[in-house]
Amino acid sequence: MKKCASILLLIAAFSFSVYGQRKIVNLPDLPGYVTLKCDFHLHTVFSDGSVWPLVRVGEAYRDGLDAIAITDHLEYTPGKAFIPVNHNAAWEISKNMARDYNIMLVQGAEITRDMPPGHINALFIRDASLLAVDSVMDVCEAAIKQGAFLQWNHPGWKSQEPDGIPKMYEIHKKLIEKGWLHGIEFFNHNEYYPLVMTFCKQNNLAVMANSDDHHVISEDYKEPEYTNRPMTLVFAKERTYDALREALFAGRTLAYFRDVIAGREEYAKTFFNECISVGKPYYQNERSIFLEIVNRSDVPFYLINGVHEAPPSINLPANSITRLAISRKAASPLNYDVKNVITGENEVLKIELKY
Amino acid sequence: MKKCASILLLIAAFSFSVYGQRKIVNLPDLPGYVTLKCDFHLHTVFSDGSVWPLVRVGEAYRDGLDAIAITDHLEYTPGKAFIPVNHNAAWEISKNMARDYNIMLVQGAEITRDMPPGHINALFIRDASLLAVDSVMDVCEAAIKQGAFLQWNHPGWKSQEPDGIPKMYEIHKKLIEKGWLHGIEFFNHNEYYPLVMTFCKQNNLAVMANSDDHHVISEDYKEPEYTNRPMTLVFAKERTYDALREALFAGRTLAYFRDVIAGREEYAKTFFNECISVGKPYYQNERSIFLEIVNRSDVPFYLINGVHEAPPSINLPANSITRLAISRKAASPLNYDVKNVITGENEVLKIELKY
């Protein structure tokens, strides 16, 4: 018989070797804020996921995340013939490993109802078992009493909205009115919902991106198709649980997945400017000015709609230096739209490059 | 709420997309036998593993295996505060998916005792709950009554044999005498035990290779360090459950892991000859004869101890063609030792190349 006293020790020890190397996610802090990389939507064998809760902590460690929430379904536990329903189990199993691995573990649960209101994550709760009540409004109230941040999940999920378009129903409006809805997923797993940008803007809600992973992160998000899992970037005053929570309620987030950033223009613009630096010209001739733009982040940027003799488009690949030969007829600054930084349902970020 | 009626359907459907592509493992059949790729040692959340049983079927499908056994510990179930002990659960959950994915699922359980006798897998059983008895000899008898093939696991595991050397204790001899021991692991997870070659030869037991995986196969066996998980190659008269069982009891196996093959010389030699073909010389000059050797298998072969003007060593990389310029003074056939094909505790396969 293996000599380990408890499964926590056993699997934690095992995980240490599998997950030993913690990646640095190259995303800049913003002035005054630290950028926390978070995934607030994850499942385990305690609802319909296929992994033990500690796997989620190990994955977050390896992927360089700062915070995660395990959010098993409250109302959907298909393995219950083999595993008794226990809404706090994943939290209890994971919290010590998360503490030891410097991951902020946010306790959560997924309220799992037909549309409307669909699925809602209750985050920052303290006892998920108190949320196992019948009426969905009662569940939300029970969560709010525990100080929860409520996030509307995958509002355009085709299993619930066959046309793929999120709809704001009466119950959502009511939740917002009461101050019981705080964020909406723009990215979920490998989907996104443009209309969420409008919902968030109109109601001052946080734009979120989460994996909603049921399986194994490294198998679901593999290169070359995927270079990263979905992450909610949270701009917090410091790297603490309280500061994380404050920032979320204040809506200081960007949604990040693949090569796309989405969120409020003020954060998106500052974020872009912190990623990019434009070097001084290193050579000039009668026709052109040669310079380099450095992108030190993991996010590539696709600049389009250049005008007035400027290059019509510029790609700034992630973690790379891009060389430009700009016509002397082009005037500084150069104005561009950033095709992959989304600031509204039909809007992208507008930036300028000064040299 | 997700609309699926049962977790079996749900996760099976999910797995289909994750595991959709089934690899061809390039290992030749032997004359008269089909080569079955098998892993007879796997864990799940029903003992101390970190995945749901269906994950094991999906992984086997993707990896191109023909047969697996899920062998959760009978006596070690550290998650029992959350998951009630049920020795047949993994089998019951997995059997339909295995059938649909053309994986032969062998029912199994790991008898988990201090050394001696250490850990023993009971394979081809029909009801694991009947094995939950106190005396280890009684467990073995109960397994034998169900027709079990008994495999001694990781006999040199340092947690049980601190010097790493397998030892044949009285109880092992007694099991062999009674005909209650049929195979021994030469490879387990990422370890191997040379002495197992002698034990198997002296007692006419099958040489086995298994992953003993507790976590996620694709994370535990990753390129470039690993190109494949450990596999027991079984030479069966046909690809059926009964033929698989017959071949195992007859000891028609080779152990395969990384770039090493281990087992009885008769199978190793035939296997090598089926992997390799020596082409006719395509050019000759006064000094040399030029020819190509094709290795159509996933196993590289390292030929050493060449004599009499032959190249002293030849590497035949997997799935590749190797070009040779052989001195006219060398005589055909060329004799070599195959460094990575192990036929005894201190023996490797001897082969000849005819051209």
Next chain:
Amino acid sequence: MKKCASILLLIAAFSFSVYGQRKIVNLPDLPGYVTLKCDFHLHTVFSDGSVWPLVRVGEAYRDGLDAIAITDHLEYTPGKAFIPVNHNAAWEISKNMARDYNIMLVQGAEITRDMPPGHINALFIRDASLLAVDSVMDVCEAAIKQGAFLQWNHPGWKSQEPDGIPKMYEIHKKLIEKGWLHGIEFFNHNEYYPLVMTFCKQNNLAVMANSDDHHVISEDYKEPEYTNRPMTLVFAKERTYDALREALFAGRTLAYFRDVIAGREEYAKTFFNECISVGKPYYQNERSIFLEIVNRSDVPFYLINGVHEAPPSINLPANSITRLAISRKAASPLNYDVKNVITGENEVLKIELKY
């Protein structure tokens, strides 16, 4: 000073270690024919390429090709301030290494004119210097006198045909009339020209695919974007220079690049059937028949337009086994179009799967 007697020895020795491992290209032979993998369009520093000729032989060896032609431009030698024009230099430098590495080196040259007639490769010539004459018809005649196979290169190249559409000019018709044109490139570098299918069919010419590489093959064709360089597959009676030449003049070719095969239906259909095997059903229930299709080739196949209860589309990934659950209401054989096997300007291969 390095001790090597000649650059041929020096670089050949060097290349041996860089290019030591020769890949097996998994493409089946056809009944009665061996499938030769060829690239008949390559450049070196002796025209406007950036590598020494031996590099082309080393690359071909590593990539598992059977034959190549180095076809430097006759009329375009921009490095001549540093390298004197010598149309036979690449051939002379490479022929011994090719012989030693079992590559059939076809002597060639690219006739490099404005459109019409554009660029034409003369293959199987014996002295390229005799082709340095003024009139393009004289060049072709000189090539034909040496027994050349003449291939029209990249007929839709936008530098010569700004709309990208190949056009059959008078001079091409004249060449065909005289029997002086034998093949046309369908794939060139990373382009393709659908209309070539019609030109080849109407005039009974060979469909060709070549890299036209000027730089380094491994940098121009890199995973994940590219899994292989363009290749002309030639179905020859044996693997000899003469049989290669005979097969080309007979038009027994398919063009292969990325995941596309293009050419005459008779070769395409036989090729597909040699790649694929449909297994016997391994399980049936009241609704479905379960079976596996094995694709042992490097080419994936995308089956579309399934009808009558059959799966509407089936992907058969390269070197993989695909599992199907077919409705009992579907009748064998299942009929499909193979989206990526092109048999005409607007035609794809039609196949049937029997089970």
Next chain:
Amino acid sequence: MKKCASILLLIAAFSFSVYGQRKIVNLPDLPGYVTLKCDFHLHTVFSDGSVWPLVRVGEAYRDGLDAIAITDHLEYTPGKAFIPVNHNAAWEISKNMARDYNIMLVQGAEITRDMPPGHINALFIRDASLLAVDSVMDVCEAAIKQGAFLQWNHPGWKSQEPDGIPKMYEIHKKLIEKGWLHGIEFFNHNEYYPLVMTFCKQNNLAVMANSDDHHVISEDYKEPEYTNRPMTLVFAKERTYDALREALFAGRTLAYFRDVIAGREEYAKTFFNECISVGKPYYQNERSIFLEIVNRSDVPFYLINGVHEAPPSINLPANSITRLAISRKAASPLNYDVKNVITGENEVLKIELKY
């Protein structure tokens, strides 16, 4: 005929797409100095290399280098039957592309003699043709007159020193006495020579690392075996040609290849300290203090010989965060040897971690 006026334009344009993305090499600047990444030893078809000179500029651009020297052999030009000897050709062909791509191109040549003195690179010269004289001392003098930095190449190369051990001959001592030798290669291609550390220390010479590449960088240095080519890191007051030259003569270098850094202790220590940051403890219990060490560089560090209850060894992988649980009995700072930072023939860097 292709429409380009000159090969320079043609290949420069072509290279732009092949080499379009310029990597950021993650190596920190030192206080007061910018860290220039350089390769001062490269060959082309103008001696015994297999690529055109522009390839060297494109590779340097892609690899994120700041400076290179093309150093074709003066006395060894085996392709001269096809390419007339021209010692300035590579320089003339490359200089404009280097300027446009922001690569500092250092003109160079390799004096290629039997040992002693073996091979010596003359760097920062202005006319290589003046170095084609008979006596090696005359060559060195001619180089010195042009302001050359002279680097002794691969002093332990087995073709010249069969035992692999560099030897300081009379001629080397004489060169040093005259001030005509300024650096020695510690790393060359894939070799290294420990004794070079002593030679450099005793004579105040720069420690160098160069690829000496004759072929294609991306094929010679491929993952997973190689993550980078050899580079001389030069600590210059600014990123200019003059500052680069000043820093080299001042001996402000480190040699870098694979996972090894070698050079003077003062630069090695500062370099290490700029790579590493030790975080504040994020958790403590009665036994341990938990903290993270961030390594933002491309160089992993292997700390060994920990004492007094500290972890005996710590690996700090490149671009990663390493989590430590340190016993409360260990005292800050922790003292370690850095196994892969070489500061002498038998010395490695000693560092301390404060927390």
